[in-house]
Structure formats: structure tokens, C-alpha cells
Amino acid sequence: MAGANQTQVTEFVFLGFSHILQGQAFLFLAFLTVYLVTLLGNCLILTLIVLDPQLHSPMYFFLGHLSFLDMCYSSVTLPKILVNFLRQRQTISYRECMAQMFFLMSCAGAESSLLTVMAFDRYTAICKPLHYTKILSRGVCISLATVSWLWAIMGSAVQSSLVTNVSFCGDNQIHHIFCDAPPLLKIACSDTYISEMALHTASVIMGSIPFLLILISYIYILLAILRIRSDTGRRKAFSTCAAHLVVVVIYFGMGNLNYNRPRAGYSLEVDTLVSALYCILTPMLNPLIYSLRNQDVRGTLRRALGHHKKDNASPRAQTGVD
Template sequence: MGVWNQTRVVEFVFLGFSGIPYGHIYLFLVFLAIYTVTVLGNLMIFTLIQLDSSLHSPMYYFLSHLSCLDICLSSVTVPKILVNFLCQRQTITYNQCMAQMFFVMSFTGTEAALLAVMAYDRYAAICKPLHYSHLMKSKVCTVLAFATWVWGFVDSAFHTALSSNLYFCGVNQIHHIFCDLPPLMKISCSDTHINEMAIRIASLFVGGGPFLFIIFSYFFILSSILHIRSTHGKRKAFSTCASHIVVVIIYYGNALINYNRPSAGYSLEIDSLVSTLFCIMTPMLNPLIYSLRNKEVKGALKKVVERQKESKHHRALS
């Protein structure tokens, strides 16, 4: 314990941008632009769903939760990166690191469960249209949404509790751009076997469980769509699922690489790129995918813009 007290790490240093000694002001501007687009895009989706009655349906209710999640996930990582760029010190305290890791894992775990719930909503709408209003009534939607948040936070609390017992023996350089479990285990001088097993188990149940549920849901959805006789009906059914499918592919593709990397890891640059795509770029892409591919969202946005123009016109006349 005496040695531990002398070598206890109270601060970590991020090495994710160490290969770019100059030009941090440009990186600051890039990450600031990404964060601005992420917050404004997801805030726009959330606001449209609240304002437009035509979007008051289970599908858009869950989409509003996804928008909140994306804002939260981005806000856990990017502001600290921006502050570090301004201060020219890529550091974070031990307690801040644990908190950042906890919330990153909470929000990513919640998103995995939420995407599965959104797949179930599409299954109910396409495969059980006559029972849809009963299957996805308001109370059910509220319980499902709440359960996804609990799912992510309980999983993260378990991993964070295990991580709090790791020793770092004075080594405080994280080969990453924010605090996450794999890079922390890499620099720990403790036996990380239990942590590694926990990640594998969580990957199977917390990540793999929702993913398998999504696969089975879309198997039945595809089967139902193929039985639709009219081409217009098939096209309409596919269009309601297209945005969700794209988001699922992006999320799970990046998550698979991020949390199931080889034990030796990738190069520092590849690790930083993968994490950036997973936790920073994905929250920015989600609102773009839903706004560009969804006619109802675009229609709601058009109505809001027209209302604003009419309001300004009336104020000018008065």
C-alpha cells in the first residue's frame, strides 16, 4: 500500500494526437465544427418531433431519445478535447477519466438497446399492423425507452466498478483521445483478465443480444414486405426502415471494431480514428441520415420554416 500511495496516478495524458505536434488549432476547429453540427442536428430532430403533431408516433418518440443520446455521447468527449486543444495540455484527472468512461459506456450501451427497440417498433408496424396501436401504446413506449437507459447504465456501472480496482503504477499515458476501457486496461499493471472477460461477456449480451434481436426483427420484416403485392407498398415499407438500417450498420460496425480489437491493438493513429468514428462522428451522422432520408422529417422541417416566415411577415405588417 505504501508503494501504491507513492505511485498512484492522479492524472492521465492522452497520446491520441501526439503524432500531430503542430496544427492543433485546425484540429480544434474541425472538432468544434463536428460538435456544433452534432448538437444542432440532433436538437433540430428533437424539436421537430416535439412541435409537429404528425411526428407524435412511437417511431419518432424513440428517435427523439436517440437524438438525446447522441447529444449526450458527443458532449461527454468532445468538449474535453476542445478544452485540451485550447490549453495545449492533453490531460484529464483520474476522477474525470472514470466519469468520462462511465458515461461513454452508458450512452453507447443505451444506444445498442434503443436501436433494438426501434427495430421492434418497425416489426410491429409492418408485421402486426392491426395490433400496432396496442403493442406500441404510450405506456409501453415509455417503459421500453426507460429500460434502454437502465440497460446501458447498469452495464457501465459494472465495468466502471471493475476498472476502479485497476492499478497503474505511475504509468499515465493513454494511447487514445478520451477515456475508454480498452486503452485503460492496456496501461494497467494489474491483472486485467477479469476485465477482459467482462468485456467479452458484455459484447455478447449487451451488444450482441440487441444486434441478434435486430437481425431477427428484420428477417420477419423482410418476409412480410416480400408478401406485399403492390410495388408502392413494398417501396413505402422499405423506406420506413432504410434510415434505421443505415444507422444500425454504422453503429454496430464501429462498435465491433472499437470494443473487439486484437489484444495487441492497432496503431495509435488507427485506434484514434476508430474511436473518433464511433463516439464522435456517429452522433453527427445520425440526424443527417434521418433528415435526408425521411420524408416526414423533411416535411415537418419545411412546415416549421414556413411558419417562421409567416410569423416574420405578420410581425412586419403589424
């Protein structure tokens, strides 16, 4: 963090909730509920995938990574927000802010990369079903997941360096609810033009390449589905993509709204709402979408709950006594 030696600012103040004078306790409970649902929902899906052999396939391998990532994603911002509500001081130190920004952008990059890999998985399953297990072998799946994480970390390191190299010497009030690159550059006291252009270019590359690859995958998937003659086959093919497609639309749609909307005409309240939807609610929605749309996940959950109820109702069955 070389920029820390060049700045007089030691902490930042979040203004995202400054307009809400009443209802701080309600907001704390609301964000706490969202955080707990996010952790429990994603942890449940991850546990089911690990424990059920029927879910040991490439599709659920990547879904497990996505669930783990969503837990990390929400943990980057929500704990600090909750602590600030309890302290009634919306502040964060310089070093904590830079670390939060780095991990936030790492999670965002990893999510877009994993969604791209999951689109390739669906493309392979529908367009090349006879070669599915050969193309997506265990080694290939591990390699794709590793590349997704490394791609995100490298991109985040580049973008974070653009922010840490500018100076903050006066205004320390961030018009946001957590540390992110665009609002930080707005309050820098040094020239940020080059950093803003480089950051925008890096963001476009990190976001556009995955989205373009997902779009190409779904074009091929759609063409393959249209060639299926039976209605049952088409519905089954569509159902295998529905949950992933919904998550893609929500994630990239909210990401585009959060980072690429015009600056003029938006208030602090709108910025706060959009940021909360993108970085806080999206990780909570993903497990709900997959559990509601995915028959395998629902079936595994029913079997787990049914087995648990059976064990509780008939302890003699565990010993084999009739």
C-alpha cells in the same frame, strides 16, 4: 471509486494526438464544428418532434430519445478534447477519467438498446399494422425507453467496476483520445486477466443481444415486405426502415471495428481515427440520416421554415388585418 485509494496515478495523458505536431488549431475547429453540428442537428429533430403533433407517434418518440442520447454521447468526450486543445495539454484527472468512461459506456449501451427498440417498432408497424397502436401504447413506449436506459446504466456500472478495481501505479499514458476500458486496462500495473475476460464477456452480451434482436426483427420485416404484392407498397415499407437500418449498420459496424478488431497491425493513428468515427462522428450522422431519409421529418422542417418565412414577410397576417 474505490480504486482511487489504491493508485499513485492522479492523472492520465492522452497520446491520441501526440503524433500531430502541427495543425492543432485546425483540429480544434474541426472538432468544434462536429460538436456544434451534432448539438444543433439533434436538438432540431428533438424540437420538431416535441412541437409537431403529426410526429407524436411511437417511432418519433424513440427517435427523440435517440437524438437526446446523441447529444449526451458527444458531450461526454468532445468538451474535454476541446479544452485540452486550448490548454495544449492532453490530460485528464483520475476521477474525471473514470466518470468519462462510465458515461461513455452508458451512452453506448443506451444507443444499442434504443436501436433495438426502434427495430421492434418497425417490426410492429410492418408485420402487425392493425395492432400497432395497441401494442405500442404510450405506457409501453415509456417502459421500453426506461428499460433501455436502465439496462445501459447497469451494464456500464458492471464494466466500470472492473476497471476501477485495478491499480495504476506507473504508466499513465493512454493510447487513446478519451477514457475507455480497453486502453486503461493496458496500462494497469496489477493483474488484469480476470477483468479483461469479464469485460469482454460483458461487452459481447451488451452488444450481441441487441444486434441479434435487431437481426431477427429485420428478418421478419423482410419476409413481410416480400409478401406485399404492389411495388408501391414494398417501396413504402422499405422507406420506413431505411434510415434506421443505415444507422444500425454504421453504429454496430463501427462498434465492432472499434472493440473487436485484432490488436496486432494497428497503429495509434488508426486507433484514433476509428475511435473518432465511432464515438464522435456517429452522433453527428444520425440526425443527418434521419432528416435526409425521413419524409415526415423533412416535411415538418419545411412547414416550420415556411411558416417562419411567412410570418416574417407578412407581420399583418399575425393580427388578421387584410
